[in-house]
Amino acid sequence: MEKISEKEKKRDLKEEDKKEEVSKQEEVRTKRRRSKSKKRREKKHVRTEKCTIPPTLEEIDERIKGSYLETMNFASFKPLTEIEGRIQCPKCKSNRKFYCYACYVPLARDVPQLKLPVNFTVLKHPGEKMGKSSIIASKIIAPDNVTIHNSLEISEFDYDSTILLFPKEDSVPITSMPKETLESVKNVVLIDSTWLQVNKFLQNENVSKLKTVVINTEKTIFWRYQRGVTDKNLSTIEAMYFFMRDYDKVMSEKDYDGKYDNLLYFYAYTYALIQNEYKKGLKKDKEFKTIKGYVKEKSEEDNKEGSG
């Protein structure tokens, strides 16, 4: 009996040792995992902080000089320049910058609001991230007139009152459309997708039946430049803005007075922020690889500042 119990004891002890060993290993692994993810979090944190040094109001004015934004009438950027870090969305509790791109809620104060004479349906590729899409800002600024359709399944349109804004070969420039024709337009479809995936939408039978119009006089200032695309290919929010500008010219038969400029409110701010960071050398080690000559050359004054 004694012998057996001793054996049992030994076995028990061994098993306990094993268990202890396993739990120790587990602990070490958990600690490693935790410290790794902590490091990752810290890295991420540093990266976002670096990217969001807000430009001053003077810097914004300076950076948009030379682009078509320069002469536009924007609401004050002051509320945006005052925000440090992120704000919690009251709906989904996520921390966001100026608005929640998932709930379409403005988070900055005094975000300009617009009522548009036509509605926009934005066909968004579900595979592309909401946070990266510049068009979401239009839903924040003109919430009653913009619908974001985040799917490849598209139902029929009212083809008498709906047009597609897209540069196809047979697209008609808006400014060459008679006022009576443009008057019948109540809904404008836009495709928000990479140029590679755009065909998925164009080949959709309900989309392909739409009449297409185009704006072909503007150059994009978009920072997410896509390979193989000319600078005439506007970003989606630029296309929306220029449509409204040209629509207004035709409909009012007067010079455009800037009433829709705030559609590009966030766009202009981000443009200035990016120009600012590269110009001030905050991203010294990284060339702006996407578009050659995108970031305007440093002025002599800037160079003096830099050396001093």
Ligand SMILES: [Zn+2]
């Ligand atoms: Zn939210």
